[in-house]
Amino acid sequence: MSVKVRIPTILRTYTGGQAEVTAEGAKLSEVIDSLEKDHPGIAARVLDDQGKLRRFVNVYVNDDDVRFEGGLDAATPDGAGISIIPAVAGGC
Amino acid sequence: MAVQTIAGNATTASVDLGPAVALSCRECGERFELGPLFACASCFGPLEVAYDLPTGAPEELRKRIEAGPNNIWRYAPLLPVPADVAEKPNINPGFTKLVKADNLARELGVTGGLYVKDDSGNPTHSFKDRVVAIAVEAARAFGFTTLSCSSTGNLAGAVGAAAARAGLRSCVFIPHDLEQGKVVMAAVYGGELVGIEGNYDDVNRFCSELIGDPLGEGWGFVNVNLRPYYGEGSKTLAYEICEQLGWRLPDQIVIPIASGSQLTKIDKGFQELIKLGLVEDKPYKIFGAQAEGCSPVSAAFKAGHDVVRPQKPNTIAKSLAIGNPADGPYVLDIARRTGGAVEDVNDEQVVDAIKLLARTEGIFGETAGGVTLGVTRKLIEAGVIDPALTTVVLNTGDGLKTLDAVSATSQATATIKPSLDAFRAAGLASA
Numbered sequence: 001m002s003v004k005v006r007i008p009t010i011l012r013t014y015t016g017g018q019a020e021v022t023a024e025g026a027k028l029s030e031v032i033d034s035l036e037k038d039h040p041g042i043a044a045r046v047l048d049d050q051g052k053l054r055r056f057v058n059v060y061v062n063d064d065d066v067r068f069e070g071g072l073d074a075a076t077p078d079g080a081g082i083s084i085i086p087a088v089a090g091g092c
Numbered sequence: 093m094a095v096q097t098i099a100g101n102a103t104t105a106s107v108d109l110g111p112a113v114a115l116s117c118r119e120c121g122e123r124f125e126l127g128p129l130f131a132c133a134s135c136f137g138p139l140e141v142a143y144d145l146p147t148g149a150p151e152e153l154r155k156r157i158e159a160g161p162n163n164i165w166r167y168a169p170l171l172p173v174p175a176d177v178a179e180k181p182n183i184n185p186g187f188t189k190l191v192k193a194d195n196l197a198r199e200l201g202v203t204g205g206l207y208v209k210d211d212s213g214n215p216t217h218s219f220k221d222r223v224v225a226i227a228v229e230a231a232r233a234f235g236f237t238t239l240s241c242s243s244t245g246n247l248a249g250a251v252g253a254a255a256a257r258a259g260l261r262s263c264v265f266i267p268h269d270l271e272q273g274k275v276v277m278a279a280v281y282g283g284e285l286v287g288i289e290g291n292y293d294d295v296n297r298f299c300s301e302l303i304g305d306p307l308g309e310g311w312g313f314v315n316v317n318l319r320p321y322y323g324e325g326s327k328t329l330a331y332e333i334c335e336q337l338g339w340r341l342p343d344q345i346v347i348p349i350a351s352g353s354q355l356t357k358i359d360k361g362f363q364e365l366i367k368l369g370l371v372e373d374k375p376y377k378i379f380g381a382q383a384e385g386c387s388p389v390s391a392a393f394k395a396g397h398d399v400v401r402p403q404k405p406n407t408i409a410k411s412l413a414i415g416n417p418a419d420g421p422y423v424l425d426i427a428r429r430t431g432g433a434v435e436d437v438n439d440e441q442v443v444d445a446i447k448l449l450a451r452t453e454g455i456f457g458e459t460a461g462g463v464t465l466g467v468t469r470k471l472i473e474a475g476v477i478d479p480a481l482t483t484v485v486l487n488t489g490d491g492l493k494t495l496d497a498v499s500a501t502s503q504a505t506a507t508i509k510p511s512l513d514a515f516r517a518a519g520l521a522s523a
Binding site for chain 2: 006007008009010013019045046054055056057058060063065067068083085086087088089
């Protein structure tokens with residue numbers, strides 16, 4: 001499964017400045033493994049010491065927040081668009 | 093700890109934002125130069141403004157504040173703004189009324205003093221003017237030419253007005269199905285207003301992506317890349333409440349929760365006043381209020397969790413309809429630390445509370461105000477809020493913005509012919 005991953009500004013130091021990269025995987029955990037292989041260091045920014053998504057990171061598969069879709073087990077269909085976004089935005 | 097600069101972002105060491113000296117990660121403590129940053133590069137945690145706060149005798153600072161303008165700029169020494177901020181074109185919000193709500197207190201059985209901080213008196217009729225006024229100064233400092241935001245309505249109006257006054261372009265994003273009053277009150281200022289097909293969380297996500305794209309180059313999003321500065325505006329609610337109480341902390345305060353930022357900043361404001369010696373160091377309790385149809389923080393509080401599971405909002409209190417609240421975990425920490433609580437009420441209770449405030453104090457609050465007063469009433473009845481203590485309730489916006497919520501039950505008592513006989517027949521001649 002090949003997916004497109006949108007990279008937030010603060011992680012682009014790991015992707016050579018690219019805002020979007022491709023990765024492989026049938027579920028989110030595999031996509032993150034794939035990202036780490038191609039862009040070493042990026043997984044530790046997205047995952048905490050226990051290997052869970054950091055609490056201030058939102059990840060969307062297409063339009064769905066993965067927290068509603070099984071978290072790291074969320075399915076990532078072929079061609080899906082994945083967005084990694086800092087959670088500390090919005091509201092007041 | 094060393095201050096870091098993030099490559100690729102316009103961080104600026106020489107920017108003049110008064111006592112603000114750096115940005116600091118609330119999670120891991122890493123520090124960054126002042127700049128349009130909002131998330132920690134190491135852990136994604138929220139960045140907060142770190143200050144070099146005034147030193148010296150509290151009495152001198154108190155006098156200096158009291159001699160300042162009747163708006164939030166009287167607290168400029170405690171905010172991330174230049175010292176001459178009051179001379180620049182801005183919307184100059186704040187110093188709204190703290191109403192001693194004796195009629196409401198009688199109705200609720202409160203004997204220790206009940207106050208309503210009525211922020212409908214701000215320039216665009218909600219507390220958002222406070223935060224936006226600060227964000228305008230940050231936008232100027234970082235050279236942005238377009239002011240933007242994701243909004244549930246109130247913020248869109250505040251950004252539109254502030255941008256107009258400051259001579260900036262504005263382009264704001266809202267859910268497409270907002271109350272008509274809020275749409276008009278945002279569009280009238282002449283900036284771009286874009287409805288997004290989705291809820292607030294969808295709008296917020298869109299803005300977060302736009303900011304990382306060349307399309308958003310040169311844009312200051314008040315609640316995204318200017319969020320650390322913007323949020324500080326809510327501290328002024330804490331400052332004003334204490335000053336208006338005679339430089340005294342309230343015993344209890346009830347605050348609505350959308351993202352939760354306002355609640356955390358009011359706590360920060362209280363803590364700063366204590367640290368500066370401007371108020372006596374004594375315990376206070378902070379209570380958070382949500383609508384049942386969007387109550388992720390309340391649900392986490394009641395379940396004893398320290399993380400917040402997002403919800404899909406469904407409530408008439410649209411200004412609080414943030415299903416994935418960024419500051420939720422900190423709200424939980426503060427409510428627990430201070431001995432407060434987080435509670436929610438249903439839409440019917442929200443409407444009842446709006447009408448209660450209007451009937452007893454002549455204050456027409458928006459739905460967020462109804463949520464806050466509704467939760468106050470619920471917590472008093474449950475014995476959680478102590479009626480013998482000084483209590484402050486926030487009304488964060490004007491009821492004119494959310495007429496739909498009460499229009500069905502707030503209509504003419506009677507329609508009669510223009511004759512005394514008809515009036516007599518209607519039975520309304522005496523109480």
